Amino acid sequence: MSNVLSxxxxxxxxACFALPAAYGQQAKPTRTACPVLQEQPSEADLALFQRNxxxxxxxxxxxxxxxxxxxxxxxxxIHAKLGEGNIPGALDMAVKFAAANPxxxxxxVMLGEVRYRHGEIFEAALxxxxxxxxxxxxxxxxxxxxxxxxxxxxxxxxxxxxDMAHNLAPNNPAITRRWENEHRVIxxxxxxxxxxxxxxxxxxxxxEQKSNIQHTIKSVETQQKGDCQLVSPISSTKxxxxxxxxxxxxxxxxIGLDVYLNGKKRRLQVDTGASGLLLSRSSANAAGxxxxxxxxxxxxxxxxxxSVFVTHVDDIKIGYMxxxxxxxxxxxxxGVLDIDGLIGTDVFKNYLVTLxxxxxxxxxxxxxxxxxxxxxxxxxxxxxEDADANIDAKSGERVVHDTYVAPEMxxxxxxxxxxxxxxxxxxxxxxxxxLFILDTGASMGLISPDVARxxxxxxxxxAMRITGISGEVNKVMEAANVTITFANVRQKWEGMSSIDTSxxxxxxxxxxxxxxxxxxxxxxxxxxxxxxxxxxxxxxxKHGFHTF
Numbered sequence: 001m002s003n004v005l006s007x008x009x010x011x012x013x014x015a016c017f018a019l020p021a022a023y024g025q026q027a028k029p030t031r032t033a034c035p036v037l038q039e040q041p042s043e044a045d046l047a048l049f050q051r052n053x054x055x056x057x058x059x060x061x062x063x064x065x066x067x068x069x070x071x072x073x074x075x076x077x078i079h080a081k082l083g084e085g086n087i088p089g090a091l092d093m094a095v096k097f098a099a100a101n102p103x104x105x106x107x108x109v110m111l112g113e114v115r116y117r118h119g120e121i122f123e124a125a126l127x128x129x130x131x132x133x134x135x136x137x138x139x140x141x142x143x144x145x146x147x148x149x150x151x152x153x154x155x156x157x158x159x160x161x162x163d164m165a166h167n168l169a170p171n172n173p174a175i176t177r178r179w180e181n182e183h184r185v186i187x188x189x190x191x192x193x194x195x196x197x198x199x200x201x202x203x204x205x206x207x208e209q210k211s212n213i214q215h216t217i218k219s220v221e222t223q224q225k226g227d228c229q230l231v232s233p234i235s236s237t238k239x240x241x242x243x244x245x246x247x248x249x250x251x252x253x254x255i256g257l258d259v260y261l262n263g264k265k266r267r268l269q270v271d272t273g274a275s276g277l278l279l280s281r282s283s284a285n286a287a288g289x290x291x292x293x294x295x296x297x298x299x300x301x302x303x304x305x306x307s308v309f310v311t312h313v314d315d316i317k318i319g320y321m322x323x324x325x326x327x328x329x330x331x332x333x334x335g336v337l338d339i340d341g342l343i344g345t346d347v348f349k350n351y352l353v354t355l356x357x358x359x360x361x362x363x364x365x366x367x368x369x370x371x372x373x374x375x376x377x378x379x380x381x382x383x384x385e386d387a388d389a390n391i392d393a394k395s396g397e398r399v400v401h402d403t404y405v406a407p408e409m410x411x412x413x414x415x416x417x418x419x420x421x422x423x424x425x426x427x428x429x430x431x432x433x434x435l436f437i438l439d440t441g442a443s444m445g446l447i448s449p450d451v452a453r454x455x456x457x458x459x460x461x462x463a464m465r466i467t468g469i470s471g472e473v474n475k476v477m478e479a480a481n482v483t484i485t486f487a488n489v490r491q492k493w494e495g496m497s498s499i500d501t502s503x504x505x506x507x508x509x510x511x512x513x514x515x516x517x518x519x520x521x522x523x524x525x526x527x528x529x530x531x532x533x534x535x536x537x538x539x540x541x542k543h544g545f546h547t548f
Contacts, residue, residue, distance in 0.1 A: 034137035105135035119511030140171035153533035155400035185396035202425035228326035260317040261287040266340040271441030275420035279341035349530035358544025429455035434513030442517035452479035
């Protein structure tokens with residue numbers, strides 16, 4: 001491999017990367033060459049790669065003791081603090097690093113990395129943009145941009161950024177792992193199962209390794225059972241929403257869809273904060289479902305992971321739609337779900353989803369075709385969040401796209417998405433924009449204590465009880481006088497419940513400031529384009545039934 005990489009290739013990649021105009025203008029780069037970094041990772045770098053953060057921190061501190069001006073050691077130490085979950089410490093160090101080194105692209109990238117993890121995406125993008133103006137040849141810059149673009153739904157641009165980072169730093173283990181994962185060949189379930197069964201015969205495996213392989217084989221066998229295809233093509237439809245309430249005298253705490261599972265009627269809560277179909281044990285028993293594979297699930301609550309089993313429903317009917325061989329999950333413990341189950345709106349992500357709670361209907365319509373689409377996509381009920389996307393027949397890799405904003409959707413709001421979570425930029429007071437999750441399955445709006453303390457007073461509220469899939473929340477507080485604004489909608493609370501959101505923040509890689517819940521969303525018409533990370537929110541007091 002040549003030890004230089006053409007700047008033209010860098011520019012070709014960056015042509016696909018565009019921050020919003022408000023993020024500032026990019027400098028016009030000169031046509032020079034980017035050196036390919038041939039250095040091997042240090043002991044500290046390997047410790048960081050292996051997630052031994054305490055050892056990495058110790059080694060980076062030792063490197064800084066020898067050379068206090070080492071940018072790479074400072075960046076490594078910041079990464080170690082992020083890995084340990086020490087966000088305040090990482091932020092303090094990154095701010096000082098960038099301020100002391102305004103012309104160091106790596107310092108700007110690290111400030112962006114910490115801002116990103118802190119949930120301040122706009123500020124992170126500013127730092128990435130400044131880093132690009134300083135140096136387009138920095139591998140860490142391209143990896144950071146790739147992460148940002150994935151959150152925005154620009155997966156093709158993210159792949160190109162990962163390719164660029166790997167070309168610039170082929171010996172960096174963290175970048176290599178990202179590159180290999182991005183370009184892995186997706187084998188068929190039959191091929192995967194055969195390879196696993198061969199590996200299971202090895203005499204060097206521990207009992208734990210054997211157990212893990214056997215579990216994976218069961219997962220592959222479950223995947224082979226079906227992909228929930230629609231029996232008869234339906235391009236659009238309307239489904240009636242039903243109120244969910246504990247008693248007729250109490251206000252609804254949510255909305256449901258009547259779903260027939262193997263002919264048995266169940267009312268599942270429509271939940272934008274959930275994924276796929278999650279059934280109670282009683283619903284599974286009524287439909288004659290038995291376990292195909294054991295696994296775990298987690299939600300709000302401090303009682304840890306819950307045991308669930310995966311199975312398939314032979315026949316699912318929702319309105320005029322009928323699907324065959326659909327994957328579902330079932331909560332093992334009775335009483336965890338005091339309803340029939342949950343249906344995540346992401347099961348309809350092959351459609352444009354409109355949740356019109358005031359009108360008490362869920363509307364499904366075709367997504368606008370992308371310019372490069374040759375044919376309409378096959379419609380299915382997407383009940384498996386972990387299922388791979390389309391596979392290229394020639395390369396065996398996943399087919400990825402960037403988001404597409406159709407002309408008729410130019411006034412929609414661009415959001416972020418992590419898995420099934422719809423993450424919307426939300427303004428609270430005069431602090432940097434925060435990230436909240438849209439969650440019709442939550443009965444009350446929630447805010448994290450750290451975010452709340454930036455704008456208001458937080459106090460204990462021992463009388464409040466909040467429970468979720470993972471049981472009861474141990475510590476519930478109250479935030480006084482909170483006003484949030486998202487997607488041109490503004491709402492004020494005199495008191496808003498506050499719980500720790502660190503678990504979901506750690507999983508998503510960005511700080512989640514809270515949840516916008518059913519009491520707010522029930523007043524709105526919420527349209528969702530999962531493919532392109534777009535939502536449209538309409539509030540019209542004259543539309544529908546606002547006493548729902």
